[in-house]
Amino acid sequence: MSNPSLLILPGDGIGPEVMAEVSKIIDWFGAKRGLKFDVSEDLVGGCAYDKHGTPLHDDTMAKAQEVDAVLLGAVGGPKYDVLDFSVKPERGLLRLRKEMDLYANLRPAQCFDALADFSSLKKDVVAGLDIMIVRELTSGVYFGEPRGIFEEGNERVGINTQRYTESEIDRVARSAFELAMKRGKKLCSMEKANVMESGILWREVVTEVGKDYPEVELSHMYADAGAMQLTRWPKQFDVIVTDNLFGDLLSDLAAMLTGSLGMLPSASLGAPMENGRPKALYEPVHGSAPDIAGQGKANPIACILSFAMALRYSFDKGDEAARVEEAVNAVLADGLRTADLLGEEGVQPVSTSEMGDAIVAKL
Amino acid sequence: MSNPSLLILPGDGIGPEVMAEVSKIIDWFGAKRGLKFDVSEDLVGGCAYDKHGTPLHDDTMAKAQEVDAVLLGAVGGPKYDVLDFSVKPERGLLRLRKEMDLYANLRPAQCFDALADFSSLKKDVVAGLDIMIVRELTSGVYFGEPRGIFEEGNERVGINTQRYTESEIDRVARSAFELAMKRGKKLCSMEKANVMESGILWREVVTEVGKDYPEVELSHMYADAGAMQLTRWPKQFDVIVTDNLFGDLLSDLAAMLTGSLGMLPSASLGAPMENGRPKALYEPVHGSAPDIAGQGKANPIACILSFAMALRYSFDKGDEAARVEEAVNAVLADGLRTADLLGEEGVQPVSTSEMGDAIVAKL
Numbered sequence: 001m002s003n004p005s006l007l008i009l010p011g012d013g014i015g016p017e018v019m020a021e022v023s024k025i026i027d028w029f030g031a032k033r034g035l036k037f038d039v040s041e042d043l044v045g046g047c048a049y050d051k052h053g054t055p056l057h058d059d060t061m062a063k064a065q066e067v068d069a070v071l072l073g074a075v076g077g078p079k080y081d082v083l084d085f086s087v088k089p090e091r092g093l094l095r096l097r098k099e100m101d102l103y104a105n106l107r108p109a110q111c112f113d114a115l116a117d118f119s120s121l122k123k124d125v126v127a128g129l130d131i132m133i134v135r136e137l138t139s140g141v142y143f144g145e146p147r148g149i150f151e152e153g154n155e156r157v158g159i160n161t162q163r164y165t166e167s168e169i170d171r172v173a174r175s176a177f178e179l180a181m182k183r184g185k186k187l188c189s190m191e192k193a194n195v196m197e198s199g200i201l202w203r204e205v206v207t208e209v210g211k212d213y214p215e216v217e218l219s220h221m222y223a224d225a226g227a228m229q230l231t232r233w234p235k236q237f238d239v240i241v242t243d244n245l246f247g248d249l250l251s252d253l254a255a256m257l258t259g260s261l262g263m264l265p266s267a268s269l270g271a272p273m274e275n276g277r278p279k280a281l282y283e284p285v286h287g288s289a290p291d292i293a294g295q296g297k298a299n300p301i302a303c304i305l306s307f308a309m310a311l312r313y314s315f316d317k318g319d320e321a322a323r324v325e326e327a328v329n330a331v332l333a334d335g336l337r338t339a340d341l342l343g344e345e346g347v348q349p350v351s352t353s354e355m356g357d358a359i360v361a362k363l
Numbered sequence: 364m365s366n367p368s369l370l371i372l373p374g375d376g377i378g379p380e381v382m383a384e385v386s387k388i389i390d391w392f393g394a395k396r397g398l399k400f401d402v403s404e405d406l407v408g409g410c411a412y413d414k415h416g417t418p419l420h421d422d423t424m425a426k427a428q429e430v431d432a433v434l435l436g437a438v439g440g441p442k443y444d445v446l447d448f449s450v451k452p453e454r455g456l457l458r459l460r461k462e463m464d465l466y467a468n469l470r471p472a473q474c475f476d477a478l479a480d481f482s483s484l485k486k487d488v489v490a491g492l493d494i495m496i497v498r499e500l501t502s503g504v505y506f507g508e509p510r511g512i513f514e515e516g517n518e519r520v521g522i523n524t525q526r527y528t529e530s531e532i533d534r535v536a537r538s539a540f541e542l543a544m545k546r547g548k549k550l551c552s553m554e555k556a557n558v559m560e561s562g563i564l565w566r567e568v569v570t571e572v573g574k575d576y577p578e579v580e581l582s583h584m585y586a587d588a589g590a591m592q593l594t595r596w597p598k599q600f601d602v603i604v605t606d607n608l609f610g611d612l613l614s615d616l617a618a619m620l621t622g623s624l625g626m627l628p629s630a631s632l633g634a635p636m637e638n639g640r641p642k643a644l645y646e647p648v649h650g651s652a653p654d655i656a657g658q659g660k661a662n663p664i665a666c667i668l669s670f671a672m673a674l675r676y677s678f679d680k681g682d683e684a685a686r687v688e689e690a691v692n693a694v695l696a697d698g699l700r701t702a703d704l705l706g707e708e709g710v711q712p713v714s715t716s717e718m719g720d721a722i723v724a725k726l
């Protein structure tokens with residue numbers, strides 16, 4: 001049997017730096033655990049535009065469809081702000097999500113004990129926080145048609161379309177219920193059914209799917225109330241399921257609650273391939289951070305934990321994933337901090353690669 | 364000259380209770396300051412549905428169009444959850460906003476010194492917080508067509524349309540810039556121009572309007588980053604302008620930062636009427652809180668401060684508005700707390716009407 005295949009797309013900004021640390025982890029598993037991957041690397045985002053005039057070359061897209069999992073760093077940068085919408089770095093990422101049909105975006109928001117003080121929230125509000133947001137990722141207002149800027153009378157009008165079919169809601173709801181079954185058996189679905197018909201359909205379908213998961217306690221919340229409750233007392237939640245746009249805001253909000261954005265991974269999963277593995281892309285929640293790119297200041301942990309998610313969700317290596325997560329906890333407990341995590345008295349920052357090396361050493 | 368006219372719509376749940384306290388304030392201004400209003404009262408929301416089979420009777424709508432300002436309590440309750448979308452309590456509120464064309468929703472998020480400890484955020488993050496969110500209120504995905512649940516193939520699809528014209532963006536941007544001129548001269552506009560064309564148009568038009576306000580420092584932020592930044596360090600903002608749906612989430616998030624939702628008022632303003640006053644509706648940010656309705660537990664301050672906003676924005680009585688706001692601060696400094704504000708040692712809650720009376724006494 002051939003090795004499982006990984007496509008690495010470091011992307012822009014700090015992407016390549018943090019991905020270099022992930023490569024160390026991958027190498028460690030190959031050398032010490034006989035867990036080898038066939039790794040290839042390619043371009044996405046601004047760097048792909050620089051080379052090919054498109055943020056995602058068709059060849060890269062084709063490769064992404066074939067591999068067992070894609071690891072992505074980050075895309076974007078001020079240099080590309082002037083580009084037309086259709087070739088902006090983000091379009092590369094959105095094309096991957098859409099064409100690989102990665103409908104379930106898993107965004108854990110976990111507060112690391114050693115870092116609870118970094119949150120802008122009170123320690124008792126966030127200490128021990130562990131929620132999972134499941135965001136629909138291939139539909140909704142991100143992709144609905146018609147869309148564009150049109151002439152109307154003597155002015156322009158900007159139009160986007162929020163659009164969800166029953167089957168699109170059904171499949172992401174099932175992903176969320178499955179996760180809830182493996183966790184605290186509580187699922188909260190968020191929409192604006194009080195003002196949007198797409199939200200009414202969302203609520204109906206989620207309720208219907210819930211009948212197949214009688215053990216899971218299902219609740220519904222308007223997304224604005226959801227934003228409030230996440231801020232007020234986030235520990236009331238276990239798994240949250242919501243649409244693409246609400247998920248974008250709410251998962252970023254939840255990430256910020258933990259106080260350590262540089263720590264948070266994500267997984268985007270699609271339907272099972274022939275080999276039984278889901279189509280999958282893993283990426284840190286943070287962006288390309290152009291302001292600190294190339295300075296060795298970036299925190300590689302979010303990207304490393306994204307690889308841990310790959311071990312768990314693509315390769316069924318839960319123990320190995322836990323080993324990576326424990327190594328991360330251990331270096332944090334030792335007091336190692338990258339520059340984004342400063343503030344404690346007397347702590348000197350370590351560089352991106354020092355952090356990566358320390359994690360490898362803990363493995 | 365006749366007295367300015369007020370239409371009071373107490374609505375459902377705690378609406379009538381908190382509005383009763385506002386009436387005391389109105390009476391005080393009439394008796395002690397010769398500032399008399401012609402007050403009429405009517406139904407909106409669930410109670411209107413109970414009586415008329417519609418959450419807003421046409422006669423009430425017509426009255427709202429004629430008065431100088433509308434004061435609204437809150438709408439909704441579990442009893443009405445089973446109603447069809449088209450007659451749900453919220454539709455009454457949305458019809459008022461739309462037909463009065465109240466395009467600029469002003470949502471101050473202010474942290475009251477005496478209450479900074481109630482926030483789930485650290486005290487230094489929120490103490491002294493004073494931001495103003497200007498939310499577009501009559502367009503976007505709340506009202507765009509096509510909308511509904513349709514059959515497509517052999518399944519249903521839920522559709523809503525995000526839609527903004529240049530003039531809709533222009534007018535709300537102007538409201539926001541005007542407010543910024545009277546405040547800290549900083550305006551941040553939020554959208555998702557990286558994924559939505561309506562956001563691109565939004566950013567363009569706001570930038571264009573900004574040329575008329577060279578003194579105002581204008582910035583742009585993606586709404587997901589906005590949610591993060593509001594959570595991380597809200598004091599970086601002065602005025603924020605955003606669309607209807609993002610504004611719904613972000614203003615609720617900002618409200619929750621202050622830790623005292625029962626304290627926050629809002630104003631919804633439209634174009635000037637013949638008498639020069641803007642069309643206007645004032646309402647607390649909190650909902651109808653059916654769980655505590657009728658028990659004298661509700662906090663009337665948000666509704667009272669909404670009346671203060673009416674004094675300021677409809678009747679050009681900034682001094683009188685400040686007088687009400689100072690009275691509120693004074694009772695809080697005295698340690699008076701309604702049940703939503705408990706937690707300090709040894710504090711006994713006062714009732715809704717005790718709180719109202721205390722504020723009147725301070726006037």
Ligand SMILES: CC(C)[C@H](C(=O)O)[C@@H](O)C(=O)O
Nearest residue numbers: 090091093094248557558587
């Ligand atoms: C980069 C951008 C297109 C993207 C999104 O809006 O989905 C990002 O914010 C995210 O959440 O992954």
Ligand SMILES: CC(C)[C@H](C(=O)O)[C@@H](O)C(=O)O
Nearest residue numbers: 194195224453454456457611
């Ligand atoms: C009640 C509801 C329709 C309303 C909205 O979504 O606008 C509310 O959340 C608000 O913010 O005023």
